[in-house]
């Protein structure tokens with residue numbers, strides 16, 4: 119009897135420790151908890167309840183006459199409504215992916231409309247529906263809130279101008295693919311996470327063979343730290359205006375090069391003559407539009423016109439715009455909405471009013487405006503990313519400190535291209551912070567080629 123009691127006591131203790139361990143893992147290591155407990159349970163629940171869930175969620179169709187006829191003659195049983203056919207079920211470290219072939223009569227929008235009901239039925243955190251091919255959708259379920267503590271997936275599709283920046287709420291990576299969506303706009307109120315987003319972007323871009331050009335008219339407070347990796351930096355509207363003129367000249371000379379080689383796109387040029395792609399990072403865009411005196415208006419108008427020209431034509435010659443600000447509407451002045459229309463890669467953080475959310479997404483993904491207004495103030499970094507296809511998703515960047523981004527820029531400084539036209543704008547490089555002393559500035563070496 120005492121042996122049995124001991125065994126029960128040990129089993130109880132182990133159970134308690136195990137239960138505590140699982141409870142701890144659920145809160146502090148949700149990925150581990152999901153892999154050990156959530157995934158098998160959800161997979162089982164999905165398998166057992168699939169047909170009935172699809173039925174009650176209105177995701178079944180009446181069988182075809184032929185099927186009904188065959189069923190009557192062969193099986194002699196009542197014919198059931200038909201749910202989408204399961205093609206593949208795959209567990210991931212964040213959730214469960216199910217690929218479904220839709221029967222005639224169901225469309226992806228029907229499944230998307232039922233995603234909230236499916237989420238409750240299978241007890242998962244979220245269900246996102248993505249059309250992967252005509253007639254095939256993928257249900258991307260997440261077992262826990264992956265945006266709470268962001269960890270980027272280990273395997274991410276890369277490409278010559280592809281930068282992983284953030285995590286989507288379905289557990290996949292959100293990437294900026296400049297060849298697909300050449301120009302981007304990031305909006306958000308104070309403390310919404312714009313700088314963190316830019317930091318992640320710069321950290322990714324710094325590792326690619328591209329030239330980075332900074333325009334930061336807040337006296338360079340954000341972008342000076344990236345100096346080792348910047349080919350040019352403008353910190354005042356006057357400098358920005360001159361830099362934009364140079365970029366437009368660069369664009370024109372690149373077009374001449376394309377015409378000499380009889381191609382219409384930078385990426386069609388032979389590698390030996392292909393100029394390096396440039397990403398122009400504009401921080402706090404409103405600073406470029408604001409004018410204190412009448413005499414500044416002419417410069418402002420010219421600057422906006424140059425940016426609109428770059429927005430309209432520079433994709434073909436590999437110059438991409440990445441603009442960031444708090445608001446971007448017609449109140450900024452002439453040309454603002456024309457420029458905004460060119461910036462189709464939109465990332466909108468928490469904003470102060472619905473009107474700003476509409477400025478950001480109303481023209482390209484109107485369904486996403488509500489999602490922006492619903493971003494909670496206590497979750498900085500959450501944003502809604504939309505593009506001109508009308509699709510959108512909720513994203514969040516991993517936390518990256520300014521020191522981390524600056525360190526990556528220093529590490530990849532050797533990739534900074536020497537562009538003679540931009541040499542006058544090459545920023546001074548802050549010395550590596552060795553102590554708590556204020557960083558000193560080292561003047562850049564003159565560009566020789």
Ligand SMILES: Nc1ncnc2c1ncn2[C@@H]1O[C@H](COP(=O)(O)OP(=O)(O)OP(=O)(O)O)[C@@H](O)[C@H]1O
Nearest residue numbers: 307308309310311312313314498499514515516517
């Ligand atoms: N992805 C994120 N995850 C966690 N915390 C974040 C994230 N993004 C931003 N934050 C936090 O939110 C705060 C504000 O972020 P950030 O400075 O990027 O905002 P901002 O929009 O650039 O603000 P401002 O316009 O005032 O400069 C910071 O304390 C930052 O650590």
